[in-house]
Amino acid sequence: MARPRYVHKVRVAYIDTDAAQVVHHATYLRYFEVARVEFLRAHGWDYNAWVKREGLGLPVAENTVKYRAPAFFDDELDVHTWVSLARRAVLVFDYRIDRGGKLLTEGSTKCACTTMQGELRRVPVELIRVCLGDEFDTARI
Amino acid sequence: MARPRYVHKVRVAYIDTDAAQVVHHATYLRYFEVARVEFLRAHGWDYNAWVKREGLGLPVAENTVKYRAPAFFDDELDVHTWVSLARRAVLVFDYRIDRGGKLLTEGSTKCACTTMQGELRRVPVELIRVCLGDEFDTARI
Amino acid sequence: MARPRYVHKVRVAYIDTDAAQVVHHATYLRYFEVARVEFLRAHGWDYNAWVKREGLGLPVAENTVKYRAPAFFDDELDVHTWVSLARRAVLVFDYRIDRGGKLLTEGSTKCACTTMQGELRRVPVELIRVCLGDEFDTARI
Amino acid sequence: MARPRYVHKVRVAYIDTDAAQVVHHATYLRYFEVARVEFLRAHGWDYNAWVKREGLGLPVAENTVKYRAPAFFDDELDVHTWVSLARRAVLVFDYRIDRGGKLLTEGSTKCACTTMQGELRRVPVELIRVCLGDEFDTARI
Numbered sequence: 266m267a268r269p270r271y272v273h274k275v276r277v278a279y280i281d282t283d284a285a286q287v288v289h290h291a292t293y294l295r296y297f298e299v300a301r302v303e304f305l306r307a308h309g310w311d312y313n314a315w316v317k318r319e320g321l322g323l324p325v326a327e328n329t330v331k332y333r334a335p336a337f338f339d340d341e342l343d344v345h346t347w348v349s350l351a352r353r354a355v356l357v358f359d360y361r362i363d364r365g366g367k368l369l370t371e372g373s374t375k376c377a378c379t380t381m382q383g384e385l386r387r388v389p390v391e392l393i394r395v396c397l398g399d400e401f402d403t404a405r406i
Numbered sequence: 407m408a409r410p411r412y413v414h415k416v417r418v419a420y421i422d423t424d425a426a427q428v429v430h431h432a433t434y435l436r437y438f439e440v441a442r443v444e445f446l447r448a449h450g451w452d453y454n455a456w457v458k459r460e461g462l463g464l465p466v467a468e469n470t471v472k473y474r475a476p477a478f479f480d481d482e483l484d485v486h487t488w489v490s491l492a493r494r495a496v497l498v499f500d501y502r503i504d505r506g507g508k509l510l511t512e513g514s515t516k517c518a519c520t521t522m523q524g525e526l527r528r529v530p531v532e533l534i535r536v537c538l539g540d541e542f543d544t545a546r547i
Numbered sequence: 548m549a550r551p552r553y554v555h556k557v558r559v560a561y562i563d564t565d566a567a568q569v570v571h572h573a574t575y576l577r578y579f580e581v582a583r584v585e586f587l588r589a590h591g592w593d594y595n596a597w598v599k600r601e602g603l604g605l606p607v608a609e610n611t612v613k614y615r616a617p618a619f620f621d622d623e624l625d626v627h628t629w630v631s632l633a634r635r636a637v638l639v640f641d642y643r644i645d646r647g648g649k650l651l652t653e654g655s656t657k658c659a660c661t662t663m664q665g666e667l668r669r670v671p672v673e674l675i676r677v678c679l680g681d682e683f684d685t686a687r688i
Numbered sequence: 689m690a691r692p693r694y695v696h697k698v699r700v701a702y703i704d705t706d707a708a709q710v711v712h713h714a715t716y717l718r719y720f721e722v723a724r725v726e727f728l729r730a731h732g733w734d735y736n737a738w739v740k741r742e743g744l745g746l747p748v749a750e751n752t753v754k755y756r757a758p759a760f761f762d763d764e765l766d767v768h769t770w771v772s773l774a775r776r777a778v779l780v781f782d783y784r785i786d787r788g789g790k791l792l793t794e795g796s797t798k799c800a801c802t803t804m805q806g807e808l809r810r811v812p813v814e815l816i817r818v819c820l821g822d823e824f825d826t827a828r829i
Contacts, residue, residue, distance in 0.1 A: 280571055295701060325473060436562050440558075576714035577714060617806075
């Protein structure tokens with residue numbers, strides 16, 4: 266009865282770093298964004314195909330990132346990704362990035378389901394099922 | 407008795423946009439970062455010179471961004487910047503980005519004052535004075 | 548009878564740097580891109596308005612960059628910008644970036660004038676005039 | 689007797705795109721940079737470990753990119769990578785990016801072998817062997 270998760274593997278690129286010789290704080294939003302798409306793909310949802318087919322999307326409404334410890338060039342990171350809330354027009358993705366089990370970064374992204382014109386739409390039931398898995402039946406959506 | 411503020415002007419570059427034809431959500435962390443440095447400079451604090459001279463810095467510990475409305479290529483944005491909290495080893499910068507008075511984005515960055523080795527240090531009193539201005543005397547730091 | 552030039556001023560942002568503690572080589576393409584738009588604006592050509600009005604654009608067909616010396620966080624750079632060739636569907640922008648007169652980087656961008664669908668179009672005569680200035684009359688376009 | 693090659697697979701991230709709804713031209717320098725590191729790793733050379741151990745590096749001295757056709761969000765790209773020249777203090781990496789066999793982008797990066805202080809050093813013989821493979825014996829280095 267576990268909620269779906271996905272571990273997206275990232276290799277830190279040189280361009281991801283800054284003069285403090287660590288991964289720049291904005292780079293984590295890249296890692297999160299890629300992890301969302303790969304989380305969905307891993308659970309059978311092709312985000313890009315859906316956007317093109319339905320004219321909907323999941324633009325970012327809020328981001329929160331907490332930096333616990335630095336990551337470095339060439340590190341292999343695990344971006345643990347799951348959906349913590351799926352209701353009406355909102356999906357919230359949570360992340361925990363670690364390196365070999367050591368926690369580096371935590372974050373959360375609130376996405377809105379919208380048309381290309383930015384009008385809110387309910388998150389499709391099939392997409393909620395993808396995000397919540399076995400917990401779907403009991404979820405109040 | 408107003409707290410120091412600074413309005414950093416940004417012209418949106420093409421590279422700042424994404425395929426949704428709006429400013430990409432990670433770009434705002436660039437705007438915030440530059441606004442912090444310019445806020446300090448405008449109030450007499452040369453961040454880079456201080457880092458080099460003292461071996462201290464203000465790495466980012468947390469970021470929060472709320473996206474209210476999109477910005478577009480070539481927009482001229484106002485990044486209103488101020489310090490909402492200055493205490494012990496912590497400075498919190500708040501931002502409000504608007505375009506011609508219309509609110510687009512709000513955000514907040516918690517910075518820690520640290521050595522180059524990442525050890526926490528009290529924010530220097532002179533820096534707190536720069537950040538809080540007239541409110542300094544009454545601030546509990 | 549000088550060809551139009553423009554000096555775009557850039558302040559190096561922290562995010563522009565990498566773990567070698569210098570400006571990352573890809574960042575210069577950002578500086579060049581912004582410099583092209585500002586070169587045109589300074590000479591009376593609003594690139595964004597033109598794109599929207601005419602449905603044309605100047606996508607990049609080739610980039611060349613030669614890195615002579617590094618730039619650092621908070622440096623103030625001068626991006627000298629001019630058009631070295633304007634003919635048929637092609638504009639070539641050249642750049643020379645220096646810091647206080649010291650040459651750091653040279654570059655060149657070949658832009659194609661195209662429709663939104665990517666079909667080549669002649670560069671408008673008025674745009675060539677903007678780019679070549681007094682040399683326009685004698686240019687073979 | 690073929691020269692070593694490596695095909696680095698890239699999935700285009702949303703942040704890699706721009707308002708023209710294609711991969712932004714600067715993004716290719718990211719792809720090239722990662723491909724260089726992965727080319728070396730695939731042939732037994734851990735670039736990061738070498739940098740840390742020897743205090744040497746391969747900073748970029750020149751970049752050339754020719755954009756033939758656009759790439760799009762979520763595309764799977766093949767970054768074909770090889771070394772076209774290895775001599776004295778210089779390594780030149782060449783790239784050809786395609787999607788399903790269709791050529792999109794070609795590029796070349798001239799790297800200098802230097803100390804952390806930027807002084808030129810001969811490329812180590814073992815690294816040239818990694819880059820040139822069977823052709824090493826006959827190469828004039």
